[in-house]
Amino acid sequence: MSRIRAFALLKNKAHKRIALAIMLFASLIGKALSNTVAAEMSHIDPIEAKIEFLSSEDYGLLIQPKARAKDPIEVRYRIKVSASGVSGESSTSQGGSKQLDSTYRVLSTVSMRQQGEARFEAKLTLVTPEGEELRLSETYQQEVQVR
Numbered sequence: 088m089s090r091i092r093a094f095a096l097l098k099n100k101a102h103k104r105i106a107l108a109i110m111l112f113a114s115l116i117g118k119a120l121s122n123t124v125a126a127e128m129s130h131i132d133p134i135e136a137k138i139e140f141l142s143s144e145d146y147g148l149l150i151q152p153k154a155r156a157k158d159p160i161e162v163r164y165r166i167k168v169s170a171s172g173v174s175g176e177s178s179t180s181q182g183g184s185k186q187l188d189s190t191y192r193v194l195s196t197v198s199m200r201q202q203g204e205a206r207f208e209a210k211l212t213l214v215t216p217e218g219e220e221l222r223l224s225e226t227y228q229q230e231v232q233v234r
Contacts, residue, residue: 133157134187138209140227145202148229152211154186154194154195163214164194172205172229 135154141149152166165182181195198205206228213221 107184132222136223138225146198150197150209153191153196154187159188161186165212166195167210168197169208170199170205172201176201204231212228
């Protein structure tokens with residue numbers, strides 16, 4: 088199981104750009120985002136999001152975006168998952184709305200299967216009632232298993 092976390096606080100576009108730049112830099116140097124990436128904010132409470140990749144013999148790879156918030160808030164979400172490997176390419180999108188609170192909530196579960204080595208990319212977008220966005224993108228590399 089690969090478990091990546093990212094934390095961002097939303098206030099304006101400048102803060103989002105700073106948070107995204109820090110996340111990109113951390114991923115480029117090969118470090119998992121185990122710490123928080125934050126920007127100051129005044130009127131919107133913190134929202135934390137992560138994408139989990141879970142291997143399942145029955146369902147292939149399960150991709151679960153999760154989110155939580157300091158105070159209750161309803162957000163809209165969209166998850167897009169792409170896969171590419173020796174058996175071809177595929178992608179799927181799901182979306183909806185979810186009431187968040189201080190406990191991580193599974194926003195959606197996406198199941199994808201690829202034979203052999205494959206690369207999966209998940210892109211999550213959360214939108215607050217004020218229209219501000221939190222974006223998170225994670226990849227998972229499936230290796231060939233030798234038996």
